Amino acid sequence: MKFKHLFLIVFALCIYSCKQENLSLTKIEGKQININDSLEINQEIEDFVKPYRDHVNKNLDSVISYAVDTYSKSDGDYNTAIGNLFADAVIEASSKVLQKRTGHDVDMVLLNHGGIRAIISKGDITTRTAYEIMPFENSLVVAEMKGKTIQDSLIKYLSKAKRAHPIAGLKLTLDKDFNAIKASINNQPIEADKTYYVATNDYLYHGGDRMTFFQTNDSLHVLNYKVRNALLDYFLKTDTINPVIDDRFIQLK
Amino acid sequence: MKRREFIQQTSATAALITLGGLGLQSFTSGSKTTKITILHTNDVHSHIDAFGPEDGRNPNQGGVARRASLIQNLRNENPNTLLLDAGDIFQGTPYFNYYGGELEFKLMSMLKYDAATIGNHDFDNGVNGLLAQLPHAKFDFLSANYDFSNTVLDAYVKPYKVFKKDGIKIGVFGLGVELNGLVDKNLYKETKYLDPIEIAQDMSRILKEKEKCDLVICLSHLGYHYKNFTEKVSDLNLAKATKDIDLIIGGHTHTFLPKPTIAKNSIGENVLVNQVGCYGINLGKIDFYFDADKNKAAKGTSILV
Numbered sequence: 001m002k003f004k005h006l007f008l009i010v011f012a013l014c015i016y017s018c019k020q021e022n023l024s025l026t027k028i029e030g031k032q033i034n035i036n037d038s039l040e041i042n043q044e045i046e047d048f049v050k051p052y053r054d055h056v057n058k059n060l061d062s063v064i065s066y067a068v069d070t071y072s073k074s075d076g077d078y079n080t081a082i083g084n085l086f087a088d089a090v091i092e093a094s095s096k097v098l099q100k101r102t103g104h105d106v107d108m109v110l111l112n113h114g115g116i117r118a119i120i121s122k123g124d125i126t127t128r129t130a131y132e133i134m135p136f137e138n139s140l141v142v143a144e145m146k147g148k149t150i151q152d153s154l155i156k157y158l159s160k161a162k163r164a165h166p167i168a169g170l171k172l173t174l175d176k177d178f179n180a181i182k183a184s185i186n187n188q189p190i191e192a193d194k195t196y197y198v199a200t201n202d203y204l205y206h207g208g209d210r211m212t213f214f215q216t217n218d219s220l221h222v223l224n225y226k227v228r229n230a231l232l233d234y235f236l237k238t239d240t241i242n243p244v245i246d247d248r249f250i251q252l253k
Numbered sequence: 254m255k256r257r258e259f260i261q262q263t264s265a266t267a268a269l270i271t272l273g274g275l276g277l278q279s280f281t282s283g284s285k286t287t288k289i290t291i292l293h294t295n296d297v298h299s300h301i302d303a304f305g306p307e308d309g310r311n312p313n314q315g316g317v318a319r320r321a322s323l324i325q326n327l328r329n330e331n332p333n334t335l336l337l338d339a340g341d342i343f344q345g346t347p348y349f350n351y352y353g354g355e356l357e358f359k360l361m362s363m364l365k366y367d368a369a370t371i372g373n374h375d376f377d378n379g380v381n382g383l384l385a386q387l388p389h390a391k392f393d394f395l396s397a398n399y400d401f402s403n404t405v406l407d408a409y410v411k412p413y414k415v416f417k418k419d420g421i422k423i424g425v426f427g428l429g430v431e432l433n434g435l436v437d438k439n440l441y442k443e444t445k446y447l448d449p450i451e452i453a454q455d456m457s458r459i460l461k462e463k464e465k466c467d468l469v470i471c472l473s474h475l476g477y478h479y480k481n482f483t484e485k486v487s488d489l490n491l492a493k494a495t496k497d498i499d500l501i502i503g504g505h506t507h508t509f510l511p512k513p514t515i516a517k518n519s520i521g522e523n524v525l526v527n528q529v530g531c532y533g534i535n536l537g538k539i540d541f542y543f544d545a546d547k548n549k550a551a552k553g554t555s556i557l558v
Contacts, residue, residue, distance in 0.1 A: 023421070023543035026543065026554055029557045032535045032536065035314060041319055043318075049360070052301075224439075
């Protein structure tokens with residue numbers, strides 16, 4: 001009898017200790033904590049970041065050009081001064097790389113109006129200006145496109161988009177019903193069978209802003225050249241910028 | 254018959270008596286509840302400084318120095334804490350453009366991150382760019398479905414890691430998003446993307462059965478859910494197609510959830526899926542309570558979100 005008791009006690013203990021080794025998950029609590037200015041700042045982290053921040057800011061705030069006026073993407077119907085500057089900077093930068101690689105010039109550029117993320121303010125232009133206009137890391141690509149594809153899809157897109165998508169090389173005139181009545185590349189009529197070198201960014205090439213026509217092309221050149229760097233390089237070599245609204249993309253009323 | 258029973262009983266008793274001391278020890282120390290805290294971030298995208306008061310979308314939010322003090326307080330409350338990141342550490346502020354991720358990794362090391370998985374943007378300076386910054390990271394990179402064996406990252410990234418906190422074994426494995434079409438091939442080079450669902454099934458089996466983990470956590474950069482492509486691999490689909498995963502910490506889609514999602518796995522058990530937006534604006538906190546009390550255990554696991 002005594003033995004049986006001892007057995008039971010030890011047995012119960014065993015069950016308990018087995019249970020100990022197999023702890024059970026009984027409760028889960030999940031939440032998210034907002035990081036905001038109600039929290040203290042960890043001074044060690046703050047002090048560690050400071051020299052990096054100072055260096056970045058000093059560099060970003062270095063003056064690289066000068067703007068005679070303030071330029072915004074909302075100033076203009078079908079072309080804007082800032083958009084024209086952007087597209088001109090891109091045609092120059094992409095042509096330089098493509099020339100070196102293939103011996104061809106870039107014939108035209110198409111970017112998107114939404115891709116201009118900030119204004120250029122009158123006065124000093126700094127490296128930061130380029131980061132503000134183009135905060136994204138997109139790179140330049142050149143698509144080889146037949147004249148017919150440009151006429152049938154790219155120009156059709158631009159005629160209906162009702163937005164000042166930045167262009168260079170291409171000239172386009174719409175009538176009051178949004179039909180393209182005149183289109184040229186390098187001031188020449190577009191030839192249906194001719195291959196044109198069209199520069200854009202990788203986002204648009206992949207169908208961004210519903211520009212689905214780039215990928216029907218025959219060949220793609222990835223330039224490994226960031227769009228922002230095209231802007232930076234343009235600012236660095238231009239002492240004073242003075243872009244204007246011109247007749248590259250207009251609508252006859 | 255009786256005799257056989259008796260022999261079994263006595264031999265069992267003898268064995269138990271020798272274990273008695275051990276049993277008593279765990280009796281005295283084991284009546285408490287063990288709490289494991291999992292803290293997590295995702296898609297911080299080089300957001301080291303807080304957003305300024307003038308920011309149009311997230312004024313006065315984020316900032317690594319504030320996150321550091323919050324995490325320190327939470328660690329003081331519960332030392333049994335793991336700090337994890339679900340990828341896209343890189344890209345989004347000039348800090349990345351100027352320093353290539355060095356500062357991000359150094360700060361995460363100071364905050365004592367335990368592990369991170371690799372997001373698509375962590376390839377933005379190529380596999381070589383990521384490798385170059387790895388010496389600054391004092392935490393592990395986990396990815397089970399990127400096969401790096403033909404790249405410079407071979408042997409630098411583990412599929413999973415098992416952590417032990419107060420006797421609780423926590424298995425963490427990583428999953429990455431398909432790179433083709435998302436990242437330039439020149440950047441990810443010969444990195445092979447393996448099917449995340451199949452890999453997750455393997456991983457959860459290894460961690461649960463072979464490694465005997467009490468908790469299995471998936472660090473995922475697959476994205477929470479794609480409402481226009483509902484069949485696309487996502488955290489919600491992963492939860493449905495797997496078992497033995499307790500928590501999926503997600504990223505990639507910058508999803509701000511009002512609260513963690515309770516999903517059902519392939520055998521009808523609960524899986525917690527969480528993601529905390531982006532840019533270091535939020536910190537996720539999941540507490541797991543382990544109990545020795547069999548009455549509590551019998552009631553199953555309650556989830557409070």
